[in-house]
Amino acid sequence: MLMAIDVGNTNMVFGLLEGETLVGSFRLMTDTNRTSDEIGLTVCEYFRRFNWTTDQVCDIIIASVVPQVMYTLTSAIVKYFGKKPIIVDDDVSPGIEYDSESHLGADRSVSCVAAMEKYGKPLVVLDFGTATTVDALSDTGRYLGGCILAGIRVSTDALFQQAAMLPQIELVCPDSVLGLNTIAQIQAGSVMGYIGAMEYLIRQTKREMGYGQDVKVVATGGLARLIADNTDMIDVVDGQLILDGLRIIYERYKREQKE
Structure with missing residues (x-):
């Protein structure tokens, strides 16, 4: 194993x-x-x-x-x-090609490796973790750039910590943006607002990539399902993406050692 x-x-x-x-x-x-x-x-x-x-x-x-x-x-x-x-990065390179001298964190590069292997190219890769990241990969597998924003849980926790009268909430998507109580209103603003932000970032990423709107979007991370279930702009949710990427990088590393 x-x-x-x-x-x-x-x-x-x-x-x-x-x-x-x-x-x-x-x-x-x-x-x-x-x-x-x-x-x-x-x-x-x-x-x-x-x-x-x-x-x-x-x-x-x-x-x-x-x-x-x-x-x-x-x-x-x-x-x-x-x-x-x-x-990863110390003993083995993920093998991502860059158009500049920028460098991805290990988790993002590993996710990109797995996403390309499993779903092809070009591609947009989203990771919904403590931070949310968006990464764009060209049709040849080059890294085109990305963006980072605070994760949805970080955002809602900051709201609770900084506003004395606002409670912590469960992260669920309400039925309406017009909440009738404080909790429903925070959920609407936090979750539905976050979905709106992600839809904008996905559309703009695809536009800047230059391949049209038919680029596959793959999401991973603990809150990926919450977002993906409430938008039609995410094509695949893959909770195993980083583990598969580590396996792929390991297998390539062992093959190179034998050559």
């Missing part, structure tokens, strides 16, 4: 893959105060629950946007799995 780890700002996602099949996955909060033993013992407990052993893991590959946890995470892997992990 290959263990693929996506270290995000909010969660670390561990995926276990046999070939192209995801046979198991779990999440840990991304906590810079967690020790290597806490990580290692938690992962081992997951293995025991499903009658797996750490010896079944052939390799481990990581994409991370949180440098502060990497020493602890790497130490846990070495201590409990006896392996040095392969780290």
